[in-house]
Amino acid sequence: MAKIIPFKAVRPTRDKVSLVASRSYQSYTQSELEARLDYNPFSFLHIINPGYKYHKDIVGKERYSLVRNRYQEFKEDNIFIQDKLPSYYIYKIVNREGLSFSGIIAAASADDYKNDIIKKHEDTIEYREIIFKDYLKTVGFNAEPVLLTYPDNTVIENIILEAQKERAEFEFTTTYRDTHYMWKVDDDALVNIINLEFESMQTVYIADGHHRCASSYLLSDELKSENKNHTGKEPYNYFMTYLIPESDLKIHEFNRLIKDLNGLSKESFLIKLDAMFRIENRGTEFYKPTKKHHFSMYLDGEFYSLYLRKNNYAFNTALDALDTQVLYKTILEPILGITDLRNDTRIHYSHGKNDLVNIKEKVDDGLFQVGFGLVPITVNELKAIADEGLTMPPKSTFIEPKLRSGVTIYEF
Incomplete structure (x- = not known):
């Protein structure tokens, strides 16, 4: 009450x-x-x-x-x-x-x-x-x-x-x-x-x-x-x-920008991504994801679509299903070595109102090496996280x- x-x-x-x-x-x-x-x-x-x-x-x-x-x-x-x-x-x-x-x-x-x-x-x-x-x-x-x-x-x-x-x-x-x-x-x-x-x-x-x-x-x-x-x-x-x-x-979504590839070459990074994602090179076409567990990536002047291989990922809680958590558990932590999402200076957040143009410009200018675009979290996802007593990764929503x-x- x-x-x-x-x-x-x-x-x-x-x-x-x-x-x-x-x-x-x-x-x-x-x-x-x-x-x-x-x-x-x-x-x-x-x-x-x-x-x-x-x-x-x-x-x-x-x-x-x-x-x-x-x-x-x-x-x-x-x-x-x-x-x-x-x-x-x-x-x-x-x-x-x-x-x-x-x-x-x-x-x-x-x-x-x-x-x-x-x-x-x-x-x-x-x-x-x-x-x-x-x-x-x-x-x-x-x-x-x-x-x-x-x-x-x-x-x-x-x-x-x-x-x-x-x-x-x-x-x-x-x-x-x-x-x-x-x-x-x-x-x-x-x-x-x-x-x-x-x-x-x-x-x-x-x-x-x-x-x-x-x-x-x-x-x-x-x-x-x-x-x-x-x-x-x-x-x-x-x-x-x-x-x-x-x-x-x-x-609105919060997109992610990363300053480096954690010592990996572009080719090695893409090969590691392939274990968890179906990857398509979209070239210079602006690709904005429209479904959960789909991500856009901008790297070295090109856009990529990343589709999560769901057979390789466990959905046990509402948090597991959250796209910001999926990105963290499949790419940011295991491949790029980012464990502290609040304090690591290698990661930057750009809310969705700035759109993918902002990501492209900052990567093209050399300020960051790779950027990821997400779909917005829904009200029902927000409520499910709260109801289960869980917490979202930082910068999951711009409301x-x-x-x-x-x-x-x-x-x-």
Whole structure:
């Protein structure tokens, strides 16, 4: 039974939301970051990059405190306001490719993460969990929701569609040409219906944001132990999420680029591949795989199709059947000697939105020697991995939608 509740969001005023909203901090180049900080005083980047005010890089706990200060200044200047009633927030994104995503921003229970009602499919790194937990404890807010997905639900879908017939609380288009809309749902009857529908769900799944989930649970557990009057209703028992139905989730593949052939010649490498794959040379024809267990390979100016010889490979778990795992167990580890997919500097990941052109260019430029293209993982595969308590290899999915930071904020 998933606990997904409404909350009183802190959010930018209608006239400033487009100026406040920012992408994930890590996605900006240094020049992009400097331009936004120089010319947009309302950008959320000023909050998460507080050292800009002093022309100094500030890290650690000192930075966390300054983030909190910048946030309070935005509230004092009425750039941010807080809703008076607990609400669900219907959020829609239409990206530049014309794909549309509609879901609900709400608060999810940290205990549901602990109890495997909110299921994960990726491993987290402990030190990153702790760092972000300490950050959250100091700043006191979530500014970017965790992306969760739930089984398609007709009742929730109808509420979303009805709300979208009204004028949105805000509408803005980014420089990426994605258009964002938000509607507030604070009517008691509708709030109760949404709450009950989520309560009827036995599980929901993390699509993106595993570390934020884990850190939010650690924070909840820590604050619970420090509060002698803990009731379970405190805001720190929850964290901000964006929930979208499974049919709205868009999963792109992550392709692989490798810097060398582990000392093998091209011919020796192809002979080793032949033990596990039926290989066809496609020449200069761009080959993009369309089926599970089919891969494309770009090597020495030519494309190849690789079809797994299934008689030579055992499918014992949902993980075994995952194409990123197949590639790892048949090529990357045994032939190319890559055992640590997270830290080996010989491997690079390129999400499918960059397509095979990106792989070809980087191999042709000599930055990498070989590239592999995959088909996207499906929602059902993601769920099967989570249900079996397994974890995918790193960079198995590039998932949309991607939300902006600072559009809705959850305080605890």
